Amino acid sequence: MFSPSLSGASYSSTVPSAVMRPVAEFGNEPVWLLLAKVLAIFGFLVLMTLVTIVAERKIVAWMQVRPGPNRVGPWGVLQSLADGLKLAFKEDIMPTLADKGVYFIAPALSCIPALVAFAVIPLGPQVSVFGHLTPLQLTDTPIAVLFMLASSSLGVYGIVLGGWASGSTYPLLGGLRSAAQMISYEISMGLSVVGVFLAAGTFSTSEIVAAQHDMWYFVLLAPSFLIYAISAVGETNRAPFDLPEAESELVGGFHTEYSSLKFALFFLAEYVNMVTVSALAVTLFFGGWQAPFGIVAAWAGANTGWWPVLWFVGKVFTCLFVFIWLRATLPRLRYDQFMRFGWKLLVPVSLGWILALSATRVFSAQYDIGSRWPQVALGATIVAAMLLGLAIRTRRTAVSRTQALVSHPDADYPVPPLDLRVPDPPRAEALAGPLAGAAQLQRRE
Amino acid sequence: MSVVAELTNTVLAAAFKSSGNTGAMSTGEKVGFWCLAPVALGGAMGMVLARNAVHSALFLVSTMFSLGVFYVLQSGPFIGMVQIIVYTGAIMILFLFVLMLIGRDSEDSLIETLRGQRIAAVVLGIGLAGLVGSGLSRALGVVHARGLNAAAGQSDGHVPELAELLFTRYVFAFELTSALLIIAAVGAMVLGHSDSQSDVASQPEQSRARFRRGNYPAPVPGPGVYALADSVATPALLPDGSTTPASVVDTVERRRLDPNISDTKS
Structure with missing residues (x-):
């Protein structure tokens, strides 16, 4: 039974900072500064989208040993700008069977939450802008991470409604897939950030960054990070989880019928979501804007002024590279495999990890263990166990498949046995000399 | 207003x-x-x-x-x-x-599927x-x-306060509610589940049935196509000269393979 002392005062004394304390430095900027921040974030996200699209095409091309876009601008860097302009001038088509109103608002519904979610991401510490000391973050609330989860859950509507309102089959299937996918992966995503809340004792992004000053949480919470990374790919509809738009099955999925600026908005939303999810990963697990440890040791001023923006953007680009790398490497999952993976692996593992984490925290509080290394070891063990299990499973299925073929040569299926020996052609038997020798050599192999 | x-x-x-x-x-x-x-x-x-x-x-x-x-x-x-x-x-x-x-x-259809639904809704x-x-x-x-x-009192704020109440004083009500929801979900699944899905043979099963002994796995031969008769009712000729009945659908009246009998009724 829960004793009051456990859930109340004595336990919360181990929590680093007060849970619902209002976040102090925010909300007292002048209006022009607030507007400037809004504009800067919008510009940052649009610029990141343009850069990411070109980078993705270049990197995928590099991995596939081909040049990639190289016509517009030096080294092809202006390609996505040109594509954006082209999209704006294309004809906007409204399908006859479309549900007009819903079809119209769906792209906006997918784009707005994606942009809004970035408001609570801290890009740097306090800096001076024209004499005003202000944090490099639009705003922060005591529930900032929940705010981001809420916006990502609203972003689904754009895709689902776009698919439904198009009035044709492929988009509808894409929308249905998207709905099921988002619900499933939102759960594991929500569970993965619980570990961060437990460790930092707050939902506020700037305080979570501050709490990581001595140890980044991907070390402390390795299973949480792994689950977050997987479900983030599922949540942004990126390969290998891009089932809502699977082009080999559903033409273009939910956006098959969209064209012109409406399509551009969906495109923008996808890339902004990628950036936002990467930024959240950086904030929750990679120390936010704080410089990597080696740099801090060599240069004490690395975490002051505008330098942190550099570390932050660098970390975000690293995450984006992994997104692109995944797309270039992995084939798309089948839908039932994807669902089974989410519900039967990610969710139970998340729940078990949260339980283990809470147990270690209570244990540490009980016996006054200050060190966090037991927790790190526990997380590493769980990750290692997961990887080992995966490796064994993969090996076992491969072996059992081969064995099935070898041990049942006359199975129900009309396949030739693997140890098939081709009978000697009668004419080769009759011939003497080098040909017969070659045939024997072949048989021995 | x-x-x-x-x-x-x-x-x-x-x-x-x-x-x-x-x-x-x-x-x-x-x-x-x-x-x-x-x-x-x-x-x-x-x-x-x-x-x-x-x-x-x-x-x-x-x-x-x-x-x-x-x-x-x-x-x-x-x-x-x-x-x-x-x-x-x-x-x-x-x-x-x-x-x-x-x-x-x-x-939206206005036909009542549940009896007394409207009265219950009004009440x-x-x-x-x-x-x-x-x-x-x-x-x-x-x-x-x-x-x-x-x-909120002396505590850190509303969230810990809420959590404490949920897991101490109201834990029974909380668990009861979750049990009710789970029962409802399981009940809906049991009621909504139909056996029609399990009756359909899966791909491996179909394949095994096809290659079972006594079943001819390949497509049946098409009907014979000759200079004078290309009707679906004309059986195909096997290499040894005999005709194969498998090439003609059962419902079609079988025709003798005789070049003198014309296909069209004149």
């Missing part, structure tokens, strides 16, 4: 007095309220009045979302975000999922209205609310 405005002002003022804030509403809260109150109300009306089920669900989404923002404005950011994540994000998406599965053009609706009305009248009258800050 003015009556509604007066009523809402009274309610909000009462709520404010009880939460320890003695002054009037802040400008931000006022703006937020007057922008979103019509959305919430219009969404609720639209949900009932819309003919298309998906539109109806969307109106409900806008109402849920507005309620979430109201909670945030009333300094309950946690419950507001949970409202948006759980109701707008998960439950309404599930609703939409089901509606989309049913079909795009499924309009329960009156009951709910009574409950809400009495609650509202009590809130405006005799209740002395302690306010958020007083309720």
Whole structure:
């Protein structure tokens, strides 16, 4: 039974900072500064989208040993700008069977939450802008991470409604897939950030960054990070989880019928979501804007002024590279495999990890263990166990498949046995000399 | 309209007095309220009045979302975000999922499928209205609310306080509610599950059946095509000169392979 002392005062004394304390430095900027921040974030996200699209095409091309876009601008860097302009001038088509109103608002519904979610991401510490000391973050609330989860859950509507309102089959299937996918992966995503809340004792992004000053949480919470990374790919509809738009099955999925600026908005939303999810990963697990440890040791001023923006953007680009790398490497999952993976692996593992984490925290509080290394070891063990299990499973299925073929040569299926020996052609038997020798050599192999 | 405005002002003022804030509403809260109150109300009306089920669900989404923002404005950011994540994000998406599965053009039908549904709905609706009305009248009258800050007490804030109450004093009610929900979900699955899915043979089963002894696995040969007869009723010739009955569909009257008999009836 829960004793009051456990859930109340004595336990919360181990929590680093007060849970619902209002976040102090925010909300007292002048209006022009607030507007400037809004504009800067919008510009940052649009610029990141343009850069990411070109980078993705270049990197995928590099991995596939081909040049990639190289016509517009030096080294092809202006390609996505040109594509954006082209999209704006294309004809906007409204399908006859479309549900007009819903079809119209769906792209906006997918784009707005994606942009809004970035408001609570801290890009740097306090800096001076024209004499005003202000944090490099639009705003922060005591529930900032929940705010981001809420916006990502609203972003689904754009895709689902776009698919439904198009009035044709492929988009509808894409929308249905998207709905099921988002619900499933939102759960594991929500569970993965619980570990961060437990460790930092707050939902506020700037305080979570501050709490990581001595140890980044991907070390402390390795299973949480792994689950977050997987479900983030599922949540942004990126390969290998891009089932809502699977082009080999559903033409273009939910956006098959969209064209012109409406399509551009969906495109923008996808890339902004990628950036936002990467930024959240950086904030929750990679120390936010704080410089990597080696740099801090060599240069004490690395975490002051505008330098942190550099570390932050660098970390975000690293995450984006992994997104692109995944797309270039992995084939798309089948839908039932994807669902089974989410519900039967990610969710139970998340729940078990949260339980283990809470147990270690209570244990540490009980016996006054200050060190966090037991927790790190526990997380590493769980990750290692997961990887080992995966490796064994993969090996076992491969072996059992081969064995099935070898041990049942006359199975129900009309396949030739693997140890098939081709009978000697009668004419080769009759011939003497080098040909017969070659045939024997072949048989021995 | 003015009556509604007066009523809402009274309610909000009462709520404010009880939460320890003695002054009037802040400008931000006022703006937020007057922008979103019509959305919430219009969404609720639209949900009932819309003919298309998906539109109806969307109106409900806008109402849920507005309620979430109201909670945030009333300094309950946690419950507001949970409202948006759980109701707008998960439950309404599930609703939409089901509606989309049913079909795009499924309009509201006025045929009763459950007997006595309308009467039960009216009775329960009156009951709910009574409950809400009495609650509202009590809130405006005799209740002395302690306010958020007083309720939070010595603790760090509302979230730990809520968590402590949920897992200590109300743990039984909490578990009972979750058990009820699980029973409802399992019951719906059991009732909705039909055996028709399991009757269909899977691909491996079909393949095995096809190659079972006594079954001819390849497609049956087509009917014979000759210079004078290319009817489907003409059996094909095998290499040894005999005809194969498998090449002619059972329902067709079989024809002798005789070049002298013409195919067309002249």
